[in-house]
Amino acid sequence: MGLYFDEMKRAMQMLADDPRTVFLYQDYGRVSWTLADVPEEKKIDLPVIEDAQMGFATGLSLAGYTPVSCYVRWNFLLLAANQIVNHLDKLEEMSNCGYKPKVIIRTAIGSTRPLLPGCQSVGDFTAAFRLMLTNVDVVSLHDAEDIFPAYSKALHSERSTLLVEHGNCFEDK
Numbered sequence: 001m002g003l004y005f006d007e008m009k010r011a012m013q014m015l016a017d018d019p020r021t022v023f024l025y026q027d028y029g030r031v032s033w034t035l036a037d038v039p040e041e042k043k044i045d046l047p048v049i050e051d052a053q054m055g056f057a058t059g060l061s062l063a064g065y066t067p068v069s070c071y072v073r074w075n076f077l078l079l080a081a082n083q084i085v086n087h088l089d090k091l092e093e094m095s096n097c098g099y100k101p102k103v104i105i106r107t108a109i110g111s112t113r114p115l116l117p118g119c120q121s122v123g124d125f126t127a128a129f130r131l132m133l134t135n136v137d138v139v140s141l142h143d144a145e146d147i148f149p150a151y152s153k154a155l156h157s158e159r160s161t162l163l164v165e166h167g168n169c170f171e172d173k
Contacts, residue, residue, distance in 0.1 A: 003144040004169040008034040011151035015068055015104070016042050018155060022060060024053050025070035030170060031106065035070075050076055054083035054103075058091070061101040066155065070106040074123045074164070077107040088160055089133045103160045104151070105136075111167030126164050136160040144169070 008030075015021045016038040023043045025031050035043060046053050050071065057067035071077040077084075084105070092100045110121040130138045137159055139150050154161035 004147070004166075005030070005034065007144045007147040008165070008170075009037060011148050012068075013037050014148065015066075015151060015155060018066065020064065020066040021068055021104075021155075022065050023068045023070065024057055024060075026072065028072065030108070030165075030167070031070045031072050050079035051083055054080035054088065054105075057103045057105075058083060058088050058101045061103050061160075062099055066102060066104065068104045068106065072108065073110045073121055073167075074107050074125050075110070075120050077105070078123075078125065084129075084136065084162070085132050089135050092135055100158065101160060102158065104154045105160070105162040106165065107162065108165035108167050111170065122167075124164075129162060133162070136162055138162045138164070140164045140166075142166060142169070 012023075012034050016023070021042060023035060023038055024046055025035060025043065026048060027045045046056075053069055057069040060067040071080065088101055088103055109124045109126075126138060126140055137154070137157070139154070139161060141147050141150055141163055150161075150163055154163060
């Protein structure tokens with residue numbers, strides 16, 4: 001792995017140092033590798049329940065936590081679109097500012113090298129989600145030097161943030 005991977009690990013450690021964070025993830029691939037230094041008590045390894053995972057993250061945020069909800073690729077995050085678009089993004093408006101959930105969401109555009117994993121793993125829905133979301137920031141992480149500042153900003157923001165990694169960058173940079 002390269003600098004991009006190292007910066008992802010550094011950003012996850014910075015998030016883990018905050019007492020409010022908890023990490024929701026499915027234990028496979030680069031996501032779990034970048035969480036290797038995060039204390040076990042801060043991680044919740046979930047089964048494949050993407051929609052429920054995002055609902056759980058929203059609930060945790062309303063209870064005072066800062067959930068970091070990790071999805072290995074965009075194509076899997078699509079299964080949580082209902083929770084993101086209709087709940088996380090709209091809850092503040094629906095509650096007359098009574099609730100303001102804050103979730104940090106990780107996803108990635110799947111890598112195409114050294115092997116193409118198939119069309120179900122390399123989708124990029126960044127532009128579509130930017131159009132659908134009004135209260136969730138969507139940030140694309142093209143370069144290694146963007147990673148740490150973007151996650152730091154997400155942690156200190158009052159808004160939810162969806163951060164999009166680029167799988168090929170893990171090998172290239």
